[in-house]
Amino acid sequence: MTLKFYADPGSGSCRRVSAAIKHLNIDVEEVFIDLLAQQNRQQEFVTLNPTGMVPVLVDDEPGRNPIILSEAGAIMIYLCEKTDDTTLWPSGVLRFEVLKWMFWAAEHFRQPAPIYFEEKVIAPVIGAAVNTARLAEADRLLALHGPILDDHLRNRNFVVGDTVTLADFDLAAPLSQMPRSHIPYDTFPNIMRWATGLEDTVEAWRTSGEALNKRMDKALNLSNDQGDRVAASGL
Numbered sequence: 001m002t003l004k005f006y007a008d009p010g011s012g013s014c015r016r017v018s019a020a021i022k023h024l025n026i027d028v029e030e031v032f033i034d035l036l037a038q039q040n041r042q043q044e045f046v047t048l049n050p051t052g053m054v055p056v057l058v059d060d061e062p063g064r065n066p067i068i069l070s071e072a073g074a075i076m077i078y079l080c081e082k083t084d085d086t087t088l089w090p091s092g093v094l095r096f097e098v099l100k101w102m103f104w105a106a107e108h109f110r111q112p113a114p115i116y117f118e119e120k121v122i123a124p125v126i127g128a129a130v131n132t133a134r135l136a137e138a139d140r141l142l143a144l145h146g147p148i149l150d151d152h153l154r155n156r157n158f159v160v161g162d163t164v165t166l167a168d169f170d171l172a173a174p175l176s177q178m179p180r181s182h183i184p185y186d187t188f189p190n191i192m193r194w195a196t197g198l199e200d201t202v203e204a205w206r207t208s209g210e211a212l213n214k215r216m217d218k219a220l221n222l223s224n225d226q227g228d229r230v231a232a233s234g235l
Contacts, residue, residue, distance in 0.1 A: 003028040006048065006056040008035045010215035012113070012173040013072040014055045015208045019169050020076045022204035024083050028057075036219055072173075073102050076166050088166050097160045101167035105174075108145045112138035113174035116181040125220065142184065150188035157197055164202050172198055172205065176212055180220070 005021065005028045007014035021028055033039045033054050040052045049056045049070040057075045059067040059082075069075050080089035090098065115138035119130050149171065152159070159167040175185055175195050185191055198205045 004058040009211040012176040019208040105170040112141040116183040153190040
């Protein structure tokens with residue numbers, strides 16, 4: 001395959017795609033985009049994705065124009081389709097169940113996590129005051145949507161079916177920064193059991209998490225005068 005994957009492993013969105021790549025055993029060229037150095041704002045990268053966000057996948061297969069994709073969900077689905085995978089991306093009715101939960105994750109479940117990260121992690125690094133109103137809104141969103149997933153996961157090891165799918169990666173990604181942002185997912189026992197199970201049983205998810213934690217440990221070992229770069233990075 002002639003695939004280039006532009007990513008920063010400290011990003012939860014990049015983790016989703018990294019896990020899919022590892023799980024599907026796809027050969028890609030990984031291009032490190034250092035969010036702390038704002039490489040995502042450089043013209044070469046913005047040409048690939050005008051939003052300046054990672055991840056980005058470029059499929060430059062000989063004989064046709066390159067395919068350039070941003071948005072983690074779209075990239076994961078593309079990779080599954082390209083490899084004819086029916087494990088992460090099952091066929092039939094289960095595929096629509098996966099899509100339902102991926103859309104729900106984007107519209108609802110993942111929304112509180114960036115707020116906690118920005119207020120609990122970024123604000124202290126850059127010496128800014130914590131915005132308690134934003135945290136209250138994040139608490140409200142988590143209280144609204146968390147019970148839905150927690151109830152769905154009752155007596156389930158995976159979100160859809162009996163094996164891991166893209167829905168699991170999409171919904172578990174917000175928990176990636178939990179050790180740093182302290183978002184209170186631990187008030188939901190079924191979510192925590194499921195998340196622990198993914199780490200224990202899905203190697204691709206575990207190794208992508210190890211890479212994320214290593215990157216974040218390095219990223220947060222910064223002095224305050226470097227903190228502005230963390231705030232601008234979107235990690």
